[in-house]
Amino acid sequence: MTSTDLRILPRRAGATPAWPLVERNVVVYRRDWVIFVTGFLEPLLYLLSIGVGIEQLVGEFVLPDGRAVSYTEFVAPAMLAASAMNGALFDTTFGVFFKLRYQKVYDGVLATPLRPRDVAMGELAFALMRASLYAVAFVVVMAALGLVSSWWALLAAPAAVLIGFAFGGAGMALTTWMRSWQDFDFITLAILPMFLFSATFFPLERYPGAMQWVVQATPLYQGVVLCRGLSTGALGWDMCVAVAYLLALGSLGLVVASRRFGQLLLR
Amino acid sequence: MAPTATDRHGPPAAGRWRPLAGETLTPSGVPSATVAAVSGLTAATAGPEEPLVLARGLVKRFGDFEAVRGIDVEVRRGEAFGFLGPNGAGKTSTMRMIAAVSTVTGGTLRVLGMDPATDGPAIRGRLGVCPQDDTLDSELTVRENLLVYGRFFGLSRAECARRADELLGFVQLTDKVNARVEELSGGLKRRLTIARSLVNEPELLMLDEPTTGLDPQARHLVWDRLFRLKQRGTTLLLTTHYMDEAEQLCDRLVVIDDGVIVAEGSPATLIREHSTREVCELRFEVDDHEQVAAKVSDLAERVEVLPDRVLLYADNGEAVAQAVHERGLSPRGTLVRRSSLEDVFLRLTGRSLVE
Amino acid sequence: MAGDVTSRTTKRSPGRRPGGRQGRPPGPLLRQVDHWAVRWRRTWRGSAITNFALPVLYLLAMGVGLGSYVDDGGASRALGGVAYLDFLAPGLLATTVFQNAVGASTWPVMGAIKWDKTYHAMLATPLRVRDILLGTLAYIAARLALTAAVFLMVLVAFGVAASAWSVLALPAAVLVGMAHSTPIVAYAAWLDRETGFMLLYRLGVVPMFLFSGAFFPVAQLPDPLQWLAQLMPLYHGVELVRGLVLGAPEAWPDLVHVAYLVVWLIVGGWFADRLLARRLGGR
Ligand SMILES: Nc1ncnc2c1ncn2[C@@H]1O[C@H](COP(=O)(O)OP(=O)(O)OP(=O)(O)O)[C@@H](O)[C@H]1O
Ligand SMILES: [Mg+2]
Numbered sequence: 001m002t003s004t005d006l007r008i009l010p011r012r013a014g015a016t017p018a019w020p021l022v023e024r025n026v027v028v029y030r031r032d033w034v035i036f037v038t039g040f041l042e043p044l045l046y047l048l049s050i051g052v053g054i055e056q057l058v059g060e061f062v063l064p065d066g067r068a069v070s071y072t073e074f075v076a077p078a079m080l081a082a083s084a085m086n087g088a089l090f091d092t093t094f095g096v097f098f099k100l101r102y103q104k105v106y107d108g109v110l111a112t113p114l115r116p117r118d119v120a121m122g123e124l125a126f127a128l129m130r131a132s133l134y135a136v137a138f139v140v141v142m143a144a145l146g147l148v149s150s151w152w153a154l155l156a157a158p159a160a161v162l163i164g165f166a167f168g169g170a171g172m173a174l175t176t177w178m179r180s181w182q183d184f185d186f187i188t189l190a191i192l193p194m195f196l197f198s199a200t201f202f203p204l205e206r207y208p209g210a211m212q213w214v215v216q217a218t219p220l221y222q223g224v225v226l227c228r229g230l231s232t233g234a235l236g237w238d239m240c241v242a243v244a245y246l247l248a249l250g251s252l253g254l255v256v257a258s259r260r261f262g263q264l265l266l267r
Numbered sequence: 268m269a270p271t272a273t274d275r276h277g278p279p280a281a282g283r284w285r286p287l288a289g290e291t292l293t294p295s296g297v298p299s300a301t302v303a304a305v306s307g308l309t310a311a312t313a314g315p316e317e318p319l320v321l322a323r324g325l326v327k328r329f330g331d332f333e334a335v336r337g338i339d340v341e342v343r344r345g346e347a348f349g350f351l352g353p354n355g356a357g358k359t360s361t362m363r364m365i366a367a368v369s370t371v372t373g374g375t376l377r378v379l380g381m382d383p384a385t386d387g388p389a390i391r392g393r394l395g396v397c398p399q400d401d402t403l404d405s406e407l408t409v410r411e412n413l414l415v416y417g418r419f420f421g422l423s424r425a426e427c428a429r430r431a432d433e434l435l436g437f438v439q440l441t442d443k444v445n446a447r448v449e450e451l452s453g454g455l456k457r458r459l460t461i462a463r464s465l466v467n468e469p470e471l472l473m474l475d476e477p478t479t480g481l482d483p484q485a486r487h488l489v490w491d492r493l494f495r496l497k498q499r500g501t502t503l504l505l506t507t508h509y510m511d512e513a514e515q516l517c518d519r520l521v522v523i524d525d526g527v528i529v530a531e532g533s534p535a536t537l538i539r540e541h542s543t544r545e546v547c548e549l550r551f552e553v554d555d556h557e558q559v560a561a562k563v564s565d566l567a568e569r570v571e572v573l574p575d576r577v578l579l580y581a582d583n584g585e586a587v588a589q590a591v592h593e594r595g596l597s598p599r600g601t602l603v604r605r606s607s608l609e610d611v612f613l614r615l616t617g618r619s620l621v622e
Numbered sequence: 623m624a625g626d627v628t629s630r631t632t633k634r635s636p637g638r639r640p641g642g643r644q645g646r647p648p649g650p651l652l653r654q655v656d657h658w659a660v661r662w663r664r665t666w667r668g669s670a671i672t673n674f675a676l677p678v679l680y681l682l683a684m685g686v687g688l689g690s691y692v693d694d695g696g697a698s699r700a701l702g703g704v705a706y707l708d709f710l711a712p713g714l715l716a717t718t719v720f721q722n723a724v725g726a727s728t729w730p731v732m733g734a735i736k737w738d739k740t741y742h743a744m745l746a747t748p749l750r751v752r753d754i755l756l757g758t759l760a761y762i763a764a765r766l767a768l769t770a771a772v773f774l775m776v777l778v779a780f781g782v783a784a785s786a787w788s789v790l791a792l793p794a795a796v797l798v799g800m801a802h803s804t805p806i807v808a809y810a811a812w813l814d815r816e817t818g819f820m821l822l823y824r825l826g827v828v829p830m831f832l833f834s835g836a837f838f839p840v841a842q843l844p845d846p847l848q849w850l851a852q853l854m855p856l857y858h859g860v861e862l863v864r865g866l867v868l869g870a871p872e873a874w875p876d877l878v879h880v881a882y883l884v885v886w887l888i889v890g891g892w893f894a895d896r897l898l899a900r901r902l903g904g905r
Pocket of ligand 2: 358359360399475
């Protein structure tokens with residue numbers, strides 16, 4: 001029976017009504033701990049393949065401001081941002097869609113004192129708890145491989161969680177409009193260009209003028225700015241803009257998702 | 268599943284009190300005076316207390332379609348109240364509004380003295396809901412379903428664990444504690460859903476077709492458990508297609524058809540008011556029972572023609588059967604029985620229900 | 623839905639079937655054509671967009687964008703004397719077809735076994751397990767061929783595939799995909815819960831995708847890892863496709879690559895047949 005006890009979590013029932021939903025997900029994931037643990041692996045493998053493979057091909061990488069860094073050092077913070085995005089989206093899009101449309105978990109949940117906004121907050125909170133564990137691990141690995149050059153890098157983990165908040169909120173809101181698994185192709189179509197072009201693999205200055213504006217408008221670019229600034233210690237005002245942008249996006253997503261859950265489930 | 272002592276008792280007859288054997292669940296916080304006031308077929312008068320559910324002119328619209336068209340209901344503390352009606356009558360729509368998970372389109376509704384539109388969480392905290400389609404969490408085990416669900420009501424983990432074990436005993440799922448929900452049969456799932464709806468020790472337990480799809484044995488088990496809950500003072504509100512279920516469990520019921528109430532009362536009153544004492548059922552080897560009906564219609568107070576049989580309503584069914592034979596008609600089968608809710612239903616809605 | 627499609631397939635008069643002559647019932651593979659066609663019609667739009675968008679985006683970002691840094695760094699010798707775009711593009715063709723093959727052989731197969739039970743509905747007709755397996759594989763191969771064809775056209779547009787031999791990269795890419803598809807269908811038929819797919823991705827698909835030589839030559843890996851990489855069928859797929867896109871076929875080592883991939887295809891297919899039959903409880 002020990003497997004079903006919830007004792008690893010703090011006693012917080014009542015503090016926020018959404019908390020039991022987080023507990024529910026913990027119970028589920030405990031059985032699939034292998035999945036949980038191997039989640040660390042994917043971003044690490046990307047980092048390694050870049051370090052072993054691409055870095056040798058690129059040689060010395062000169063930033064637009066004239067500093068030379070190793071290519072891995074350049075890409076690592078972007079990988080941190082991208083994997084925070086991917087992780088949060090996985091839980092809040094596929095995960096939420098499955099529970100909403102197929103498993104009908106929320107129909108049961110809403111027959112209790114929980115409200116639609118508690119569902120939205122609970123799911124997002126769980127996604128972020130997972131994301132923060134991965135983010136911390138990633139930052140530790142970056143430091144161990146000598147890929148950070150400032151104590152500000154400590155803040156890169158919370159920054160990754162903020163990125164998860166922004167994408168998780170937005171993704172959950174969009175998911176409420178999804179009708180079938182096929183519709184997720186559109187999410188892929190939005191994510192892939194962001195992953196490839198948000199100054200992840202080469203700097204913004206590489207783009208022609210107008211394209212630079214488009215790139216800067218994407219949330220992942222803002223996340224990359226934030227993580228890269230912190231890991232290299234080259235801080236700038238644009239990082240404050242990024243924080244505000246990500247906070248706004250995530251909050252908007254959360255509000256919309258809450259309202260949509262209400263419309264869908266409390267008809 | 269091996270037959271259990273309770274199964275062999277058969278269904279609990281409404282109004283017959285039995286000692287509580289193997290009682291494990293603590294009674295919900297209803298004052299014992301209220302429980303004592305409830306007895307027999309006639310439900311207790313609510314006294315000064317407000318009814319648990321009070322609906323006046325209740326309406327539910329989906330777009331242009333009106334599923335519930337002005338319903339008045341009053342459910343009093345301690346009684347077992349039933350909604351009876353054919354498919355699409357509006358039973359589930361009404362139940363969902365009462366459970367504060369569906370917005371009221373028109374009319375007034377008060378549940379436990381509160382307004383579902385504004386006090387949804389407070390109302391839901393004191394209700395137990397067993398929805399028509401099980402909404403069990405298929406990623407969790409049987410016991411985890413109860414533990415996690417209890418937490419949604421703000422119960423402590425220790426309390427959840429205690430109640431989970433009690434409830435699993437109550438619905439006889441103790442040997443399935445660690446099974447995954449996916450592995451359960453339909454009947455076992457239903458029992459788990461009922462257990463889950465009791466985890467917050469609700470004052471009002473709402474059951475939408477609690478025994479649909481269950482085998483006779485499982486139905487009797489569920490009936491027995493519901494009867495015990497009622498004896499402990501839990502108010503029951505249930506919907507059903509089954510006439511025997513309504514007769515067994517409900518103190519009072521309403522018959523809903525097409526979103527409106529067409530009759531209201533205790534099962535016995537309804538039968539008395541809308542049917543005769545006995546019914547004579549005739550089956551013939553013909554395709555068209557209409558022709559036969561024409562030859563015997565003068566023998567009964569009322570004749571009902573169904574695709575496979577003719578029903579003759581009279582106070583003395585044997586006499587009618589005799590008369591039919593004397594006219595030289597030889598039905599393939601003849602059955603004389605007492606009137607049931609089924610007959611009331613047929614009279615009121617013009618439709619027969621599948622049993 | 624599933625039952626629907628199947629029953630329609632079997633009820634139609636044989637004379638009207640494509641390929642079936644008047645009076646003679648069509649073979650078991652042809653009888654499934656309607657079923658898979660319906661499935662295709664339901665999904666082709668989304669996959670067509672991704673099929674086209676994915677290579678274009680990847681080639682722009684990695685091939686052109688990152689490629690300019692690689693070429694400036696003078697890495698062309700390590701790449702066998704070609705620009706990074708030329709090195710990367712055929713590798714991406716192979717890995718993309720590989721990834722699509724994995725996608726089509728995992729959740730959809732488990733779904734047909736477990737969730738919508740399509741396979742059970744098909745087995746209730748005269749079709750045998752082996753027919754269903756072959757039908758599934760043929761469907762996957764057709765989709766992979768479409769993916770590869772679109773990708774090849776993009777390669778032509780980028781000026782990567784210049785020689786006429788590049789056409790051979792199409793069947794080669796499908797072979798790469800199917801060499802992975804059959805063992806994964808076998809795995810899906812054996813697997814009880816879908817969490818196993820997550821492990822397959824994290825421990826199998828992602829490492830193979832990254833270290834199969836599509837993005838950088840495996841010669842850069844330290845020794846034991848290099849051998850490991852060369853054991854992966856995807857490495858042979860990448861090498862084969864790259865050779866065909868960038869130049870003419872050569873008996874050595876292309877035949878070795880093909881042979882190695884065919885072994886995976888056949889062994890995987892054998893296991894898939896056994897395991898699917900066991901899972902569906904029939905022959
Ligand atoms: N979400 C909805 N949107 C549109 N129409 C609905 C919705 N829910 C129910 N209805 C319609 O309202 C009517 C009443 O449905 P309801 O589910 O309340 O019937 P019911 O009495 O519970 O029937 P059953 O015995 O089949 O469960 C039906 O005609 C149904 O089609
Ligand atoms: Mg209903």
